Amino acid sequence: MALLEVSGLVVHYGKALALDGVEMRIEAGELVAVLGPNGAGKSTLLKAISRALPASAGRLVFREKAIDALAVHEVVAAGIGHCPEGRHLFSDLSVRKNLLLGAYLRGDKAAIAADLEHVFALFPVLRERQHQLAATLSGGEQQMVAIGRALMGRPALLLLDEPSVGIAPRLKEVLFDAIRQIQTAGTAILLVEQDASVAFRVASRIYLLEHGRIVREGRSADLAGDDDVRQIYLGI
Numbered sequence: 001m002a003l004l005e006v007s008g009l010v011v012h013y014g015k016a017l018a019l020d021g022v023e024m025r026i027e028a029g030e031l032v033a034v035l036g037p038n039g040a041g042k043s044t045l046l047k048a049i050s051r052a053l054p055a056s057a058g059r060l061v062f063r064e065k066a067i068d069a070l071a072v073h074e075v076v077a078a079g080i081g082h083c084p085e086g087r088h089l090f091s092d093l094s095v096r097k098n099l100l101l102g103a104y105l106r107g108d109k110a111a112i113a114a115d116l117e118h119v120f121a122l123f124p125v126l127r128e129r130q131h132q133l134a135a136t137l138s139g140g141e142q143q144m145v146a147i148g149r150a151l152m153g154r155p156a157l158l159l160l161d162e163p164s165v166g167i168a169p170r171l172k173e174v175l176f177d178a179i180r181q182i183q184t185a186g187t188a189i190l191l192v193e194q195d196a197s198v199a200f201r202v203a204s205r206i207y208l209l210e211h212g213r214i215v216r217e218g219r220s221a222d223l224a225g226d227d228d229v230r231q232i233y234l235g236i
């Protein structure tokens with residue numbers, strides 16, 4: 001069985017339909033990307049998986065257990081980390097405190113310290129800046145904090161919503177190197193990414209989401225060879 005199985009997922013905002021029967025699965029350790037135009041429902045999908053938004057219908061099964069009825073903190077404890085669009089850091093707290101907030105459900109002090117070291121090894125600039133206020137960091141560095149904070153919950157699945165938006169090209173490279181390292185270390189990743197060429201490069205499988213529906217799914221290499229997909233998503 002897959003790590004995460006999403007079936008028939010329907011989400012509304014009031015009367016407006018945002019997700020219309022989404023089917024998706026993610027295997028342990030896999031890096032999967034979701035691509036789609038603005039307003040397609042990508043962020044809604046991640047929020048529904050992390051239970052930040054209620055679903056009107058459908059099933060979410062993670063590690064063979066239904067998570068449909070869990071509260072947000074229970075989903076974190078179950079092993080899903082959500083790095084939301086726009087980062088949502090506490091700007092008047094230090095980098096270190098922001099990172100430690102990601103471990104707020106844990107009591108294992110020694111392991112938390114080890115995980116903080118792991119985040120600093122992944123993003124050395126955060127070690128240097130750990131005592132600075134989060135607000136003083138660049139956009140790319142703030143994104144590193146947001147990812148690091150999610151890692152502090154020890155997720156088996158990390159949900160990343162547009163991590164590279166508004167980030168300088170050099171930091172984007174650093175960020176995606178780190179994302180690959182996180183995957184190599186065994187964490188599955190569900191990545192929403194505006195830059196389709198990056199998504200095709202890093203993900204092994206891709207889902208195309210339009211108007212709240214999955215319209216295509218396949219291995220990156222296969223989809224990248226499809227003329228329609230190339231034209232619409234890669235512009236080539």
Ligand SMILES: Nc1ncnc2c1ncn2[C@@H]1O[C@H](COP(=O)(O)OP(=O)(O)OP(=O)(O)O)[C@@H](O)[C@H]1O
Binds near residue numbers: 018036042043
């Ligand atoms: N809080 C909200 N209340 C009402 N409608 C919403 C809300 N959030 C999103 N929507 C609507 O739901 C649909 C899906 O939005 P969502 O943010 O999931 O899209 P997205 O694919 O992440 O877009 P983007 O690429 O711009 O981030 C859109 O039509 C959007 O206008």
Ligand SMILES: [Mg+2]
Binds near residue numbers: 042043044085
């Ligand atoms: Mg979005």
